[in-house]
Structure formats: structure tokens, C-alpha cells
Amino acid sequence: MAPPTSETLTAERILEVTEEVLRRHGPAKATVVDVARALGVSHGSVYRHFRTKAALREAVTKRWLDRTSQTLARIAGTTDETPPEALRQWFGALFAAKRHKAGDDPELFATYTVLLADTSSVVEEHVLDLVGQLADIVGRGVREGDFAAVDDDAAATARALFDATNRFHDPAYAREWEQPGIEAEFTAVVDLVLRGLRP
Template identity: 65%
Template sequence: MAATTETLTAARILEATEEVLRRHGPAKATVVDVARALGVSHGSVYRHFRTKAALREAVVKRWLDRTLEELTAITSDEGRTPETRLRDWLTRLFAAKRDKAADDPELFATYFVLAKETQAGPAVGEHIDDLTGQLTRIIEAGVESGAFAVSDPAVEARAVFQATGRFHDPDYAGEWLRPEADADFRAVLELLVRGLRSGC
């Protein structure tokens, strides 16, 4: 059944946009294609998203937020020690990114292109801020419990995020399925945890 402008929501538009992107790719997908998939005029889509760039930014944000939700649960789980939270958080981040790349490589490639296109917009920067903010909270909890010996958790969080970039930055997606990827990840994780414990 075709959507009407009365029942059209931003969420429905974003779902349809994702399907259009999957079918046509970022170079060929248009707002008209999205509107056609919804059974509405392209003007109806523009009432929710003023430009094609705004629509693409919102799609990227929605995609990035899916990973963030899983990590938020780990960050706030006080039943785990801060060190366990850090290990689980970084492991889940790597797994989530790798799963996205392996399960739907065409859509992952599409989002990678869109994320590069929209880097000047707020979605990617806000996502990185959210991730490093969560890492900061985990490291702060570690400092408070005596598990970590660092003076500036925010600085350390950024360092941890950057040091593990090979395991979550889409630029490295081609390496994630290599046989040694898990061993490399564990080695980096152990090195980082030792550094946080010692304050080095």
C-alpha cells in the first residue's frame, strides 16, 4: 500500500532510502527513487528532509546509531568491571563493524561512500564523539576503581580509539576477514589494557 503524506514519517523515508541505496547504489539513488518507493511525490520527502544531502546525512546517522546502541549497554553495565567493559566494548565495536561489512557488503560499501561524502556534516563527527565519550566513561570508572592509572581519561580514550582504528575504521574493512585479524586485535587490546593499568 502506498504511503500518504499524512502517514509519511522520517523513519519510513529512511527505511525506504536504505532499500533504494541497496538497489541502486549511492551514485544512482535519487530522492525521486525514494519517493517512488514510498508512493509519494518527491516534494513529500523534501518536507521531512530539505535536501538530498540532509537525507543522506540522516541515513548515515541512522546506520551509525545502530552500533552505538549496542555499545551504550556495555558502557553503562556496572555489573562488569571497567576492564571487562573496555574489553567487551572494543570487541563488540570490532565485531559490529566486521559483521556489517561481511553480512551486506554492497550496503556497507554504500554507507562507506556516504560517510565519506557527509564527513563535513555532523553525523560522522558526532558518532566519533559519542564513541570516545563512552570510552572516556569506561576509563573514568577504571580510574575511580583503581584498575587504571591515568591522569586524563578523555585523552586516553581518544588514544585508545585511534590505536584501535584498524579494527573499526571502514578504510580497513578489507583486512577484517584476514586469518590473523582476531589475533592482531587481541594483541592490540592486551597492549592497551596493560598501558592503562600502568599509566604508561
């Protein structure tokens, strides 16, 4: 396969290759030159799509986080399940996605843990998106009589739910996600959360 020219080079292709470069070299050693070399183009071609190394790192981090957000958005947006069941599925999918990323590709997960610390605005946007999805589920649950929101505020309730389940989605807890009994602990927390939301 011929290397891409600057005309055929896309931002998405650059991000795909950047993931591979980060996996191979880690965030401390990976450079834009490494990405360009892997693509078979000049580093100037990469900079035409991403003006700085920081912009490239932010974009690759956002791409990684967006994969999880998109899966969760489908669950939050469905009306096929009751709000309690949607909430249980949403938290289950979030925990599964985080465990999958940490367990199946530990090198890239470690890299992203470093990148997340460097790209706080991307992380903040991601968290706001997830809390917004939770607020949609909570709001529907309140309207349908399944949930009672704290102070009638679905957004504040959603944020409290997100914070209460932090152990099962914050990368700082990744080492605990493979411990025996973690699934039972997760289920117990979600059960408690759902009981607490009952009107």
C-alpha cells in the first residue's frame, strides 16, 4: 500500500497512527516526527492538520474518550428500557468500557492516563457529556415516576451519581478493576444508588 500523500492524509488517519506510535513509544518519547515517519509523510503534513503536538495529543485523547461516550449515549437515549434499567445498563457499560481499555491494552491505557492529566479541558468536556447523559436518564425517571431527584434537580443528581460510582470509572482505580469480587461490589453500589433514587 502506498503511503498517503498530503492530499489524501486525513485527521482520522493521523489519529489512528498516533495511537500506534503512543503504544509503541509512550507519551514521553513519542513525537510528531515519529507519527509522520509512520505515516510516510513529512512532519509538516501532520502539522497542517494539528497545529501543535499538544493539539494532536488532545485530539487523540478526545477520540479515545468519545468511543465510550458514543456507546453510553445510545443507552441514555433509548426508551426501550425503564429508567432504572437504563441507568443500570449505562453504569455497566461505562465500567465494562473502562475495564476493557485497562485490561486489553495496558500500554495504551497507561499512555492515556498520562495524556488525560495533560488535557484537562478534554477530560472536563468528557465528564460533562457523561453527566449530561446521566441527567437525561434521571430526568426521564423523574417524569415517569421511577426516580426522585435531589432538590428536584436532575443535573445535580446526575453529578452525585457520577461521583458516587467514581471507583468504577476513574482510571486512578484501574488496579482494583481486576480484583476478585469487583463485579459484586459494583452491583452492590448500583443497587444502592437505584434504591436511593426511588421516590
